Structure formats: C-alpha cells, structure tokens
Amino acid sequence: MEPNSQETEKFLAMAARSLRSRINTCPLNASHSITPAKPIEKKPPPPEQSTAMKRAVLFFNSILLAVGSCGGPLITRLYFVHGGNCVWLSSWLQSGGCPIILIPLIISYFFRRRAASGSGNSTKMIFVKLRLFLSAAAIGLIIGFDNYLYTYGIARLPVSTSALIIACQLAFTAAFAYLLVNQRFTRYSIMAIVLMTTGAAVLASHTSGDLPAGVSNKQYRAGFLTTLSAAFLYGMILPLVELTYEKSKQQITYTLVLEIQLILSVFATILSTVGMLINNNFQEIGREAAEFGLGETKYYVVLVMNAVIWQSFFLGAVGVIFSSSSLFSGVLIAVMLPATEILGVIFLKEKFHAEKGVSLVLNLCGFVCYFLGEIKNDPTKTLELQTTA
Numbered sequence: 001m002e003p004n005s006q007e008t009e010k011f012l013a014m015a016a017r018s019l020r021s022r023i024n025t026c027p028l029n030a031s032h033s034i035t036p037a038k039p040i041e042k043k044p045p046p047p048e049q050s051t052a053m054k055r056a057v058l059f060f061n062s063i064l065l066a067v068g069s070c071g072g073p074l075i076t077r078l079y080f081v082h083g084g085n086c087v088w089l090s091s092w093l094q095s096g097g098c099p100i101i102l103i104p105l106i107i108s109y110f111f112r113r114r115a116a117s118g119s120g121n122s123t124k125m126i127f128v129k130l131r132l133f134l135s136a137a138a139i140g141l142i143i144g145f146d147n148y149l150y151t152y153g154i155a156r157l158p159v160s161t162s163a164l165i166i167a168c169q170l171a172f173t174a175a176f177a178y179l180l181v182n183q184r185f186t187r188y189s190i191m192a193i194v195l196m197t198t199g200a201a202v203l204a205s206h207t208s209g210d211l212p213a214g215v216s217n218k219q220y221r222a223g224f225l226t227t228l229s230a231a232f233l234y235g236m237i238l239p240l241v242e243l244t245y246e247k248s249k250q251q252i253t254y255t256l257v258l259e260i261q262l263i264l265s266v267f268a269t270i271l272s273t274v275g276m277l278i279n280n281n282f283q284e285i286g287r288e289a290a291e292f293g294l295g296e297t298k299y300y301v302v303l304v305m306n307a308v309i310w311q312s313f314f315l316g317a318v319g320v321i322f323s324s325s326s327l328f329s330g331v332l333i334a335v336m337l338p339a340t341e342i343l344g345v346i347f348l349k350e351k352f353h354a355e356k357g358v359s360l361v362l363n364l365c366g367f368v369c370y371f372l373g374e375i376k377n378d379p380t381k382t383l384e385l386q387t388t389a
Helices: 005-025 051-081 087-096 098-116 130-154 159-166 169-181 187-204 217-247 254-278 281-291 296-323 326-347 354-377
Strands: none
Touching (some): 051 130, 051 159, 051 326, 087 130, 087 296, 098 254, 130 159, 130 217, 130 254, 159 326, 169 187, 169 217, 187 354, 217 254, 217 326, 254 281, 281 296
16 A cells, blocks of 8 residues: 555654754754864874984994903003002992993983973983893992902903903803894804904913013912903803893883993992902002002092093993994904004003914904904894984
C-alpha cells in the first residue's frame, strides 16, 4: 500500500521547523561565529651539529690531550729533578686543577640561560644524575690511585723511560675496550697496536743506561713496576669512562662530559689529599720551596703549571672519548710519547739512543696506520662525534 503523500509532506514540514528551532537555540548559532582552533605549534628539533663543528670539537680536545701528554710528564719530572720529593703532592697536582673546569661550565650555563629566556623555560644547572655521579666517583678514586702509581714511577725514572713504559697502555686500552665496550678491531688497528707496542719493547731493551743520579737499582725497578701498573690501570680507565657514557641512560652532551670530568678530578683529589695528610706533605711544601733548585718563586710556578697542564690532559682525554672512542684516545696518547721523549732530551738533558729513534718511527707509523684504517672503513664519519654536543 502506498503512503499518503499529504501526511508525508506534513511530517517533513514539522521536522524542518523542529530543526530550525534547535539551531536558533544552540549557543553555536550564526551570531556566534566558530573560529577554528589554532594548530599546536611544534618546536623545531634542534639543528644537527655540523660536521665542521664536530671536527672542531674533536680537534680542540686532541690539542688539549697532546699538550697534557707532552707537558705533564716533563713538568712532573722537573719537580723531582730540582729537589721535589713529595710523591703524593705531585699526584695531587694531577687532579687538583679541577676548578678550571668550572669556567667552561659557567659559560655554558649562561649561554643556555640566554637561549631559554625567550621561551620562558627554566635553565637546568646540573645535568648529571645520581647513577652517573656514583659511577664517575668510583672511577675518580681509581684515577687517584693511578696518578700515585705513575708519579711514584716518574720520580725514579727518566721521562723517556717512563714514556716507553706508558706506551704499553695502548695495548691495555685495546684489550679493555674489546671486553667492556665491544670495540671493533680491524687489521689496521691491530697493526697500529703491534707497531706501537714494538716501539716500547725496542726502548725497553736499552733502559739499563738510563739510571738517574741518586736512584738505586732497587728504586729503579720499583719505579719500572709502578709505571707499568699505572699503564695497565689507565688502559682500563679509558674504556670505563666510555662504558659509563653508554650505560648512563642520559643524553651525553659536552656539558655533561665536563661535569663528569669535574667529578672524576674531585674524587681523585680527595684520595690524594688523604695521602698527603697521612704523609704530612702539606708541611713539606714550605721547606721544599726554600730548597728548590730553581728558586722559591719558580717552585710555586712549577706547582701551578703542573696542575694546569695535567687538567688539560684529562679534559682532552674524556673529550676525545666523547668525540670518538677510548681506543682513539689511547692512540693519541701513545703517539705523543715519542715527542715526550724528544722533549725530555732537549729540556732535561736526557740521553737519546738509537733505540729511541726507532721507537719514534714505529709509533708514528702505528698512528698513521690506525688513522688510515679509520678513513678506509668509514671516510665520512672518521672525525664525526657519536652524539651531538
């Protein structure tokens, strides 16, 4: 049966009137224009650090590491050659210059504060968290003990002999880097390690003629063993720092690297301070200054320069690890050792044998081999940072 057309029209008219009535009573009617919601503004991601900047950061830290690697042993040996005797004091100076790190940290804070002033966001002053702090504190204590071992050795060995022993740290760094951070080895890096370690062995074959004046054979052997122990321990420290970066569960920026270095140095200094207190080294400073071979004023200059140069070394080391790897940091330290030997001959009048020349050539060949291997494996990322600063 067909529906009644009049009833249908009547029903549609009623429905239309009802709909108009609802629209007129609705708050969103024609008199209340609807403005579309503003789209949520997304903050653009921070610009990626340019390759040139990454290379500049790596280059800067490499320079710091080179200055510390060459200058640190020389200034330390200079202290002992001219009458210094406090091993714990010299060890303390290797980390006691840590307040220097506050300067770049304060500068970084004010730059970040100025950048955040427009957005209204608060500026974070400290990035390091408890987990990372505890790890850095533990490594700092190890560094303090390593500083003592190294200083005890260099007090009884020529700089050139100490440098050849420390060259072995590259092999220790490579082994610990493989065990702790799964460092990938290539035939180039293996060849570099072999060449540099062979260079140290060549020098070790002619150490008997390097006995310093006033040092007995027993003291010389003790210095040799403690320096070798320092090389072993520092070979472990570099990969431990890299492992700390990886396990921190934080974004590793260069500001955070500076904070970590400050913690490392503070705890190393605490250990050395305890050693100085036990051995009454603080009371010895005045007497040593009066009897120092270069004069009292130069005694304090040597102490200050000692602290500054060694802090340059440690800043450069952790910066290179951040920028590249612990193994590359170890390679840079190793390649600087022949230069340290030559500087020891020039400034401290140490003997330069043919074996030292052979070692110099082997170390330089090892460095070139490692660097060429890195370029061949990844020519576009050889000098790139692993994280943005």
